[in-house]
Amino acid sequence: MTIQIYDLCGRDDSLRFSPYCWRAKMAMHHKGLPFEGLPWRFTETERLAESGQQRVPVIVDGDRIVSDSWQIALYLDETYPDKPALMADTLAKASARFLNVWADTTLFGPLAPLAVKAVHAVLDPKDAAYFQESREKRLGKSLDEFCSDGAQAGARAALRQVLRPVEAALEAGPFLGGNAPYYGDYIVFGTLMWPNVVSPKPVFKESSRVADWFDRLLDLHGGAARNAPTVRS
Numbered sequence: 468m469t470i471q472i473y474d475l476c477g478r479d480d481s482l483r484f485s486p487y488c489w490r491a492k493m494a495m496h497h498k499g500l501p502f503e504g505l506p507w508r509f510t511e512t513e514r515l516a517e518s519g520q521q522r523v524p525v526i527v528d529g530d531r532i533v534s535d536s537w538q539i540a541l542y543l544d545e546t547y548p549d550k551p552a553l554m555a556d557t558l559a560k561a562s563a564r565f566l567n568v569w570a571d572t573t574l575f576g577p578l579a580p581l582a583v584k585a586v587h588a589v590l591d592p593k594d595a596a597y598f599q600e601s602r603e604k605r606l607g608k609s610l611d612e613f614c615s616d617g618a619q620a621g622a623r624a625a626l627r628q629v630l631r632p633v634e635a636a637l638e639a640g641p642f643l644g645g646n647a648p649y650y651g652d653y654i655v656f657g658t659l660m661w662p663n664v665v666s667p668k669p670v671f672k673e674s675s676r677v678a679d680w681f682d683r684l685l686d687l688h689g690g691a692a693r694n695a696p697t698v699r700s
Contacts, residue, residue: 470495471527473515474504477589477665481506481696484586484664486575489657489692490536491524494650496688498543498550502526509594536657537567540650553650563651566643570658577625578662584614585665589698623672630677637676641683648687656684656692664697 472492475485483489483504495502507514512521518534525534526542533542540563544553554560587598587610599610606613633643633655642648643655659681663670671678685693 468529470500470502472502472504473507473523473525475523476506476508477586478591478594479589479696482589482664482698483695484582484589484661485523486570486658486661487522487536488524489660490650490653491526491539491657493653493657493684493688493692494536494540494543494553496691497553497648497650497653498547500543500547500550508591510597536654537564540653553653555649559644559649559651563649563654566651566654570654573629574655574658577622577629578658580614580618580622581626581666581668581670582662584610585662585667585698589665626670630675633680634676637680642680648684652680652684656681660692664695667698669699 472488472495474483474488474492476483483506488504492502492504507523515521515523515525515534518525518532520534522534524536524539525532526539528542528546531542531546533539540553543550552559554563583602583606587595587602590598603609612618636643640646643652659670663681671681
């Protein structure tokens with residue numbers, strides 16, 4: 468049976484940029500589970516009514532509906548223990564949980580000026596109006612001001628600092644999971660796919676352990692992320 472995942476898109480159905488959906492999709496690729504991405508837009512909340520909330524990712528696996536990328540990862544490991552584990556033991560689960568919180572509270576900050584206005588540019592008119600109003604209210608400033616050239620330059624400098632722990636962790640092996648990826652890799656990678664998909668400029672402008680790691684993740688699982696459309700492609 469093929470799992471279905473509601474996957475955030477722009478006006479072009481093929482442009483999928485949600486960091487949380489990328490976490491869930493990479494998790495399903497890791498476990499070798501067939502899935503179908505259902506294009507979903509910000510203003511289509513009625514399509515998620517059965518899930519009891521208004522955000523993606525939401526997966527439908529037979530008669531099971533699961534939302535939230537972290538809960539989806541836990542569900543996949545519990546439901547498909549015969550498939551490669553995302554988090555093989557309590558230590559892996561604890562470290563992945565830390566990365567989940569760190570990405571949401573720390574990594575998103577410097578990425579936002581690189582992604583927010585770029586996301587607005589790829590949306591259909593209805594979604595674009597909703598997105599601009601809701602984000603400008605949340606940010607307390609216009610998208611142009613929040614994502615100005617100066618703000619983006621500062622964000623790139625801040626991103627290098629924020630990623631220093633990841634850079635250091637990758638001294639021990641090619642992945643955050645060591646010699647092979649685990650769900651912690653997909654959490655950080657999925658978050659970085661947000662600006663990677665929508666920004667006219669690549670996230671990494673120079674070589675580093677993190678940039679090389681990101682490149683390896685792009686090529687995993689038959690190049691699933693590498694082959695995904697971006698605004699640059």
